[in-house]
Amino acid sequence: MHEARQYEKRDTNAVKCSLCNHRCSINEGKHGICGVRINEKGTLYAATYGKISAEAVDPIEKKPLFHYFPGTTSYSLGSIGCNFHCRHCQNWHISRADLETARLRTLSPEEGVSRAVGSGCASISWTYNEPTIWHEYALDMGTLARARGLGTVYVTNGYITEEALRELAPMLGAYRVDLKAFTEDFYKKVCGAHLQPVLDSAVLARELGMHLETVTLVIPGLNDSMEEQEALIRWVIEHLGPDTPMHFSAFHPDYQMTDRAGTPVATLEKIYEKAKALGLHYPYLGNVYHHRYENTFCPSCGATLIERRGFSSQPIGLDGTRCRNCGETIAVVTHAG
Template identity: 40%
Template sequence: MEPLFPAKWWEREGDAVRCLLCPRTCLIRDGKLGFCLVRKNVGGRLFSTNYGIVSVSTIDNIEKKPIFHFLPGSKLYSVGSFGCNLRCLYCQNYPLVEGGFEAAPCRCLQPVDLVSEAISRGADGIAWTFNEPIVWSEYVIETSRLARSEGLYCMLNTNGYVMDRPLGELLEVVDAIKVDIKGFSNRFYNEVCGGLLEPVLETCKAASDKGIHIEIAYPVVKGMNDSPVEIGRFCEWVRLNLGPDTPVHFIMVHSFHRLASHAEIRFEDLEKIRLYAVQTGLNYVYVGGTTKTLAQNTCCPGCGELLISRTGDADAERVYFKDQQVSRFCPTRSDVRVMLRGRSCPNCGRAISIRTKSDLKG
């Protein structure tokens, strides 16, 4: 029997319910699920079917998310459930998106139990990741509120596809957010992800305006979202709307899932994109999805001094679900060394955009 928890953010519409969690605003008939596969109409009321359902959990560094400018080297209890409100053709965790709790062993944890696990495993914070945490919002909000009261920080690893009201509640209980901007055109979002670009941009601006630490990932699909025009427009938008000190990660999208036969971008071309982004005025630009590059280190934008070194580890602990490796293309940064003087470059004294424990909300 599937678990049912009363959902928030919906309204009745005739003999159906209208979900108001994300921009899809699914009209859901009695007994049916929304697009995310985890919100269900039961007798004219909307319920979450994944509340407390944990499919994957592990300890890893915050750098794996990737988050590079928030408590570098800190440990996260990374947890995921099921469901997503997009359908990216290259999704590396598609069993968690298109499957369900009935398809594989999983655990049901009340918020207090998950927080206790995080503390007992020595975590500094909790990361909502693996599947899309937006479709787990009721649980994410309640558990994050409790976690922060126990001295843990909380971060979202999200596609940013959410409506204003639930986003506002989520931003009240998280300290950091990494948003995937998966391309910079509605054409790409529609054809490759099954969504729209503008709601994601609004999420980024809302988080930034509220003072939440935000980092942006741009997954690069060869020949589909990597044109100089599209990359240039993306970089300009970040610089003007989020600020030049916003960390940006260009992620290598691997040939996988429904793009298994699609050629991957060459590392050399990904590095060219990174250098171009720096030339547009972005101060902290990284390359991800590979351990080949030194472009995961943080250097001073003023003098070039090495400030934070991050060593990738291809042999780190692997996490599996239904015999498939989860987040297989996200390298672990096993050795993180911080050489800042407070929040400044020790060589030239330039202030560096970094969040420390003193920035955490009570």
């Protein structure tokens, strides 16, 4: 196995992991909350280094990222494990899998970059399960990827520590972070985590120069009140900026949360309209296909800039990063390839 980064050795062969904000103390022979960082004789190992459970060429819009290399594909990789225990997890079959029973195959960082280039992708995404716990592998692959001119994407719950995120910063281009709710109670009861570290990591990602987009899965009865959503939107505008794309996605019952119905489209539309009224430039709806609120509009003149249907996109009103109609500069990262 591959020795981990971001940890300290302690007495009696214990270790203290500093990769995510659980900051697990791990005794010999045990693993952290994530299930994949294991202490063997006082050394912490990244047990899933180079081991993948999923590999695909996805539209970048599927992440979802709407302002980072729009219209391109992203070479996407996942493994197993997670540092959250979300009751509504849609990828629970890999996030809750264990090393003994999971069906994993080996892929070196070099081969991953070669496959990304060979498939014509503009970026590599670490996704499907939580990439924070894949730190060493993503760091090695991402460093190689950037040298080859590829973009790099984390699809993350945002529970990474400051020191770990700073280590990734030279290679990480886009930080697509879940803001699962805007209450500590939700994070504790539904995810087994805390809210503030997620907010802190989003602010730091912005400060480190990463492209940032947020996703909130709107769950009826848990985080769908207009008061909570308005508070979240205001926080994003104040701390991340009004140009931050925010995706508000429809929930569907899954895993351990089958006790409530899916999100009404009308609820999402109200949140979208509130976001626009508060001054957010780029709100979007998710999991609601063929809706006009998937499109990108100029925040100055209202012209349609990028038209979307599902995961396909068509730029119809952009000249580079400017609105063709009024000349407004649009907060989008385009791919030159």
